[in-house]
Amino acid sequence: MDATRNIVILTGAGISAESGLATFRAEDGLWEEHRVEDVATPEAFARDPVLVQRFYDMRRAGVLAAQPNAAHHALARLDRDWTGDLLIVTQNIDDLHERAGAHRVLHMHGEALGAWCTACDARHRWTEPLSDNPPCPACSEGALRPDIVWFGEMPYGMERIFAALADADLFVSVGTSGAVYPAAGFVQAAAEAGARTLELNLDRSLGSRLFDETRLGPASTLVPAWVEEVLAR
Secondary structure (H helix, E strand, C coil): CCCCCCEEEEECHHHHHCCCCCCCCCCCCEECCEEHHHHCCHHHHHHCHHHHHHHHHHHHHHHHHCCCCHHHHHHHHHHHHCCCCEEEEECCCCCHHHHHCCCCEEECCEEEEEEEECCCCCEEECCCCCCCCCCCCCCCCCCEEEEECCCCCCCCCHHHHHHHHHHCCEEEEECCCCCCCCHHHHHHHHHHCCCEEEEEECCCCCCHHHCCEEEECCHHHHHHHHHHHHHHC
């Protein structure tokens, strides 16, 4: 750690599960009793926009009701006190990192509390339902959709993410399954650039063998302990 200046952290559903937010998919392949193909693709939105909007209205309400847990607060502390470069890349669509106090956060899959106007390309913070087809505050068109990256769409900030991975001394993955690309490939990109790699997870991910070290347990326990260890050095 003494030679570490630049840290990239990837967080997944496991870090927010302890705040009551469901992980992305259950073992039966369903997400909140819906097939992913029915609620998380551009084709699904074109086919049944009402179903998709209602599904994300429920996700938005869940995010608003959730609270950051000890893992979010620990990463916010690291964000505040780490004097080197730091980027928290999250696959999660909740804002729990920010509400805990973190600022150096990139939402590669978009945000539940965001709406994107497909008519004028404006993006807005959004806390109300979209299923009643409200007008865009910028252009007054009723063309708002959740600002979420669906399957088949390009994740946000990829150029910035890979630039950070190329400069990283340490890559840490927290609460991820290692099943969804391109995020599942970040550990390999970091390792090829010379970074040490650490996995903090409840169970071993699909890519666990690619990490230099794996620590198993709840994020609310592992992350605060790791942050304390980093800042102590």
